[in-house]
Amino acid sequence: MxxxxxxxxxxxxxxxxxxxxxxxxxxxxxxxxxxxxxxxxxxxxxxxxxxxxxxxxxxxxxxxxxxxxxxxxxxEGMANADGSLSVIQQSFQDHHGLQCGFCTPGMVMSSAALLAENPKPTEAEVRHYLEGNICRCTGYHNIVKAVLAASGQDVPAVAAE
Amino acid sequence: MHNFDFVKPSSIADAVKALSGDGAQALSGGQTLTPTLKQRLAQPSVLVSLTGIAEMKGVCMGADGLSIGAATPHAVVAREAAKDYPGLAALAGGIGDPAVRNRGTIGGSLANNDPAACYPAGVLGSGATIVTNKRKIAADDYFQGMFTTALDEGEIITGVTFPVPQKAAYVKFNQPASRFALTGVFVAKFAGGVRVAVTGASNNGVFRWTEAEAALSANFAAAAVEGLTVSPEDMIGDLHGTPEYRAHLVKVLTKRAVAAAH
CATH class of the missing domain: 3.10.20.30 (Beta-grasp domain)
Structure with missing residues (x-):
């Protein structure tokens, strides 16, 4: 050891x-x-x-x-100091960006990395960046909405691919 | 996973020393080797991480071309080579996914020489030079078949130097689950001629499509390869694509790469 x-x-x-x-x-x-x-x-x-x-x-x-x-x-380090949810976490809740929640920690961490690099990503950039994060519940639409909303952008009707 | 000792030297000399022991294996990012160890397909007694060596990191433009330290992650190449060699930067930015690109390194990819990896196409297509702790190896001599290279036991890639072409592009047809290239083609146009390197297609690993090189050197246009045919002999056949399908992709992707080159 x-x-x-x-x-x-x-x-x-x-x-x-x-x-x-x-x-x-x-x-x-x-x-x-x-x-x-x-x-x-x-x-x-x-x-x-x-x-x-x-x-x-x-x-x-x-x-x-x-x-x-x-x-x-x-x-565990993502919430605000007062224990309230960070903007990205809150956005996942508001936009129902999770169902079973298993993928959510990874989704939130990847989304935070994306927004640190690219604060105003397009829908296509969000989808591309989350290529390495698999979700078997949501079909991704609400995750993409959550990330776009967390970036402070209007959330359009996200098109199905 | 079987257990092993883990060491992380901070100089090339210390890494060479650590790799001279019995059962020592280099680790350079580990995006391929770690899954391999989990499957118990490799059983090193010592794992020597090469990502703590400052002199093996970074991207810089010099008289010989663009030099990239072997322990430089794909994400850094995608960002820092974008101005000097955009075709190569785009290749690096398309490997795996963002988390893989933050860990995987050019040296690791080249030492492994996966037959479907992207970097071997960029290195062979550019006619780059692989620099090790012992010598310099031309790309044409370096790749020796699937998972086989000119590296000796314990020899470490320390960097790669790329001559920068006038125009280049890499286009790959993704295998969507693994994000490896089902087939990928790198085209580079130099003043002295065109090089075309193909990955993901052949049972012998990355190779140059010399007929296309001759045709494109005479006329750098997608139409120049229209009349050529690619033999499916020795192409990879698996559940994702037959040898004939991959042979077809070689020509289609070459044309797309020529059209995309800038």
């Missing part, structure tokens, strides 16, 4: 991990942050997306030791 230290949601954390311990496993089992979901474990579905040094990554496809010293943000 090796000791790993990183900053997670603003706090310095330290834990014992194996070489093979994935970042997703360290967050969930080491730190109890089970908001990061493991859907496929093959880097296809995006339910495990977190931010590492500000960049969206699939935490099931990064080793915990590769994140040593990094700044990590998970879905």
């Amino acid at each position: 090796t000791t790993v230290t990183m900053t997670v949601n603003g706090k310095t954390v330290t834990g014992e991990v194996e070489g093979r311990t994935l970042l997703s496993g360290f967050l969930r089992e080491g730190l109890g942050l089970t908001g990061t979901h493991i859907g496929c474990d093959t880097s296809q579905c995006g339910a495990c997306v977190v931010h590492v040094d500000g960049k969206a990554v699939k935490s099931c496809t990064m080793f915990a030791l590769d994140a040593a010293g990094a700044t990590v943000k998970t879905i």
Whole structure:
């Protein structure tokens, strides 16, 4: 076992991990942050997306030791300081951007990364950016609406593709 | 996953040393290797992460062309090469999905040489030079078949240098689930001639379509390849497409790449 230290949601954390311990496993089992979901474990579905040094990554496809010293943000770190939902989270609720909710942590983290890079994306840009996040409930329309609304843009009738 | 020791050196010299041990395996982003380890298709005893080496990161324009550090993620290439080599930047920006592009690296992609990966087409199509800790390897000598390269045991790609063409474009036909190229074609027009590299199609990995190169060097227009045929022999056949389908795609995508080149 090796000791790993990183900053997670603003706090310095330290834990014992194996070489093979994935970042997703360290967050969930080491730190109890089970908001990061493991859907496929093959880097296809995006339910495990977190931010590492500000960049969206699939935490099931990064080793915990590769994140040593990094700044990590998970879905548990997304709410406002007073505990109210962040703009993106609130927008997912307002626009019914989830049904079962399993993909939602990854969707929110990817959406936050998109809006940090591109504050006013088009509908096509939102759909393209969320290619690596799979949802089997919503058909994506309400997720796309939620992201567009969170960017402060009018939400058009999102066309079915 | 079987367990292994994990090390993350901060210099090329330390990485070379770490890779000289028995059962050591390089990891450069891990967007392919990590799933491979999960399936127990590889069992290294030591995993050597190459993404902590500052001298292997970055994009810069020099006298020899555009140099990209081997540990530079696709997302950085997409952004930082856009001005100097837009055709290559667009290729990098189309690999996988945004989260994959934040971790996957050019060196990792080239060392793996997946027959359906995008970067091998860009590197072979540009006639780029692969720089390792030991030597420089021309792209024409580097790719040696599916998952096979000129790299020796323990040799590390440290960077890639691209001559910048007058015009270039990469067009791929996505396999929608994996987002790998079902077939992809990179076309680059240099003052001295045109290069055409094809990925995703052949059982032998990335290859140059030399007949199209000759035709396009004489006349850089989509119509120039109209009369050519691509043999389905040695093309990949799987549930996503037959060898004949891929052979057809090679010509269609070449024409699209010529039309899109800028």
